[in-house]
Structure formats: structure tokens, C-alpha cells
Amino acid sequence: MPVEPVEPPPTRWVFGDPGRFDPDDDLVGIGADLEPGTLLAAYRRGMFPMPVDDRGGPMYWFSPVExxxxxxxxxxxxxxxxxxxxxxxxxxxxxxxxxxxxxxxxxxxxxxxxxxxxxxxxxxxxxxxxxxxxxxxxxxxxxxxxxxxxxxxxxxxxxxxxxxxxxxxxxxxxxxxxxxxxxxxxxxxxxxxxxxxxxxxxxxxxxxxxxxxxxxxxxxxxxxxxxx
Structure with missing residues (x-):
């Protein structure tokens, strides 16, 4: 039988309106966390995380222009x-x-x-x-x-x-x-x-x-x- 994905608790973070992303910049957000609910909320809004250094700085979130x-x-x-x-x-x-x-x-x-x-x-x-x-x-x-x-x-x-x-x-x-x-x-x-x-x-x-x-x-x- 198929295993249905389990929906985690919702994120406590509010992501910006994708319609207001900078049209010339892939980077659309900084901060938040990597909790399951946060990650799923981001993907559902066309965003994904990527660290930019290895010193424990804030997470960067991208939505590529292309x-x-x-x-x-x-x-x-x-x-x-x-x-x-x-x-x-x-x-x-x-x-x-x-x-x-x-x-x-x-x-x-x-x-x-x-x-x-x-x-x-x-x-x-x-x-x-x-x-x-x-x-x-x-x-x-x-x-x-x-x-x-x-x-x-x-x-x-x-x-x-x-x-x-x-x-x-x-x-x-x-x-x-x-x-x-x-x-x-x-x-x-x-x-x-x-x-x-x-x-x-x-x-x-x-x-x-x-x-x-x-x-x-x-x-x-x-x-x-x-x-x-």
C-alpha cells in the first residue's frame, strides 16, 4: 500500500508574497528555520533553502528568476x-x-x-x-x-x-x-x-x-x- 506523507505542524514563520519578489534577484529571503513545516511551506511557495557559509549564519532562501x-x-x-x-x-x-x-x-x-x-x-x-x-x-x-x-x-x-x-x-x-x-x-x-x-x-x-x-x-x- 502507498505510504501517505505525514503533514508536520505548520511553520511559525510568514513568507513574503511571491508576487513581490525582486524580479532580478534569485535570493528572496533570509532567516527562518529548517523545521519540516517551514521547508514544506517554502517549497509550496516556490522557494528552497541554501546556506551560504559554514559559520552558522542565517539560512538563505532562493526562488530563481529563471x-x-x-x-x-x-x-x-x-x-x-x-x-x-x-x-x-x-x-x-x-x-x-x-x-x-x-x-x-x-x-x-x-x-x-x-x-x-x-x-x-x-x-x-x-x-x-x-x-x-x-x-x-x-x-x-x-x-x-x-x-x-x-x-x-x-x-x-x-x-x-x-x-x-x-x-x-x-x-x-x-x-x-x-x-x-x-x-x-x-x-x-x-x-x-x-x-x-x-x-x-x-x-x-x-x-x-x-x-x-x-x-x-x-x-x-x-x-x-x-x-x-
Missing amino acids: RGVLPLDGLVVSRSLRRAVRDFEIRVDTALPEVIDACADPRRPSGWIDRDIRSAYLRLHDLGWVHSVEAWRAGVLEGGLYGVAIGGLFAGESMFHRARDASKVALVGLVDLLRDEHADDRLVDTQWVTPHLASLGVRPMPRQEYLARLPALLTVPPPRRLTS
Whole structure:
């Protein structure tokens, strides 16, 4: 039977009106906390957190002016990636702490996942909102990603690979898991567009368009293959 996500107590913080975000700035808020109710309230308003230093300063909240999004029918799978998919086994939620730790590896450039972020998303996972999609080969975790699933929105947080194409295989696996009778109403949010993600079909969506689509996305039934 599907496991329904558990709604946490509501946040004590009041977020600003998304319609009044600075149209030229991805940064839209500073402060608040990382309680489950706060995180869910933020995602439901088109925002996500990211620390900007490792000295325990306030949390920063972003809503990119140009959002990176991947419609499920927009995924680009090259011939070589299609071959690579056959070499891996896709698993869901069997190694979320390991996936987060691999994404947080301090040797990676532009690392941003700290201890507080790790703890916060593990708590959201315990409530049924955060999931990892993992690429395994010969019993070894070679790549993966994790993110927040709310209705028809999968808000990707980070991905990693230890073997060539393993993170791409995890993304292919995610899209496959989201393909159901509501596939046309689902969207993968990648936060920003990078050249790597663009090669896989991720495209920019203006903030206002993203925010306009968000209410309908949130009403879509959660993907059973992620929550069962």
C-alpha cells in the first residue's frame, strides 16, 4: 500500500508574497528555520533553502528568476546513456543518508550541504516527503539523487556520481518512476539550469510561469512508485 506523507505542524514563520519578489534577484529571503513545516511551506511557495557559509549564519532562501525544470517528456536520453542504463539497478530510498553524504562531499566544487541541511531532509524523509533515487551496480552505490516530492512536483536537491553516467542513470530512473497516469501533470524542478542539465533536457522557466503552475502541480496525487 502507498505510504501517505505525514503533514508536520505548520511553520511559525510568514513568507513574503511571491508576487513581490525582486524580479532580478534569485535570493528572496533570509532567516527562518529548517523545521519540516517551514521547508514544506517554502517549497509550496516556490522557494528552497541554501546556506551560504559554514559559520552558522542565517539560512538563505532562493526562488530563481529563471527556474530549471524538466517536463517528463523532455528528458534527452542519448544512445550511450541508454546503454548505460542497462548496467545499473535503480533503487528508491534504500540509502538516502549515503546519497546526501555523497552529494555533500567537501571535495566537490561549490558544495553547500551542511549538517543542518542533512538533518532537516532526513527528518522530511521520515515524514514521507523526501526520496532518493539510487543507481547501483554489482551491489555498489555508484550514483544517485534526492529531492522533495509534493504532489506533481519533484524538487531535486542534488545528485552525485562515482561511475560514469551514474547520476544521469538515476535521473532517467526518477523520470521513469514518475511516469504514470498523471505524468503530463508532473514536473522535475532542478533549481537552476547548468550545461550538464541542459544536455539532459532541462530548460529555463521564468519565475512567474513557475509560480503560476505551482498550485496545480501541488494538487496532483503523489507518485505511487516513489511512496509505495
